[in-house]
Amino acid sequence: MTDAISSLAAISDSHGGFVIDNTQVRAPKHGEVRVRMAAAGVCHTDHQSLQWDGPLVLGHEGAGWIESIGPNVTDLAVGQPVLLNWAIPCGHCLPCQHAHGHLCDRTQGLSPESPSVDSPHTLWRHQAVRRSFNLGTFSQYTLVRASALTRLPEHLALDEACILGCGVMTGVGSAIQSAQVQHGDTVVVLGCGGVGLSVVQGARIAGASTIIALDKRIESLDRASSMGATHTWRITDDGDALEAAAAHVRILTQGRGADHAFEATGSHRLAFAPLKFIRHGGTALQLSGAHGEVSVAMPDFWWDKRYLTPLYGGCHPERDFPKLLRWIDEGQLDVASMVTRRYKLPQLQAAMNDMLSGRNIKGVIVFDQESA
Ligand SMILES: [Zn+2]
């Protein structure tokens, strides 16, 4: 490939593993931008993607600097810091026209002017290789559509901003867009990892008066308190732990239950648990993207309860990312405290292991700028 750049990347093997190896990322064409990555957040979906059809350049959260731009790219310039976003609404399909751009029907790949069959964006061992969510951020360089990028202010640390594009957007957006938390509302958050803590912050920003955080870990509850939870309750390993938590929630909500309850545990067994915490007519939201069968006692749905499984916090990039950036500037949204550990790309396995064991709120891969 002419004008291709060599890029160290993590590539999945489709069987739960990956290799760190050199790839070639071609120069941007019409509507495309090549980005030099600064940092990339590690997400549970990255671990799941190790089983997807591969090989695949891993990673779908990140921030970096524009390295080169293709023809017909306006409003962007080489050297600018940018956030990468994996959901790119087309603006024309039925979901987009109904303000559901995050559910857009159209392919979100690279621009149609440069079909990857004729001109693969990335080569690995002389073969074309796909990039996770068309981003593939666990890589020194990536090639993306210009519309996948949001400009970042120069003063923002990219090893903190890099987590905005997935977990933070999902949590904050689920509170503000999907649940429409209002001033004075009561909110329960089950599971205080990266997504759950983002829900806590979103609910606080929306003006919720009572935010009850539930988790098994004391340190997670402490973090939730520091980010806006007004009450915490430790879930024990007892069989009736959820019922005990629900009873406590009712005490804190005048016997009714909360207006909204969010599940963000990553455990599909708890998919219906938020129904136990809400009042009649309240909203239960399941943010773990649960797979598999779960049974539920139908009285948990009584009466007029709504059950939502929001995708990506209803993300509308042009509307939502500027808001998140403004809230960071105003000190309302704390992403710095959510990045609890940084790793180099060759330590990706350790980053995944720490994520699976719950050691981090968010682990972040930082790229070696000297070698770039
Ligand atoms: Zn993610």
Ligand SMILES: [Zn+2]
């Ligand atoms: Zn669309």
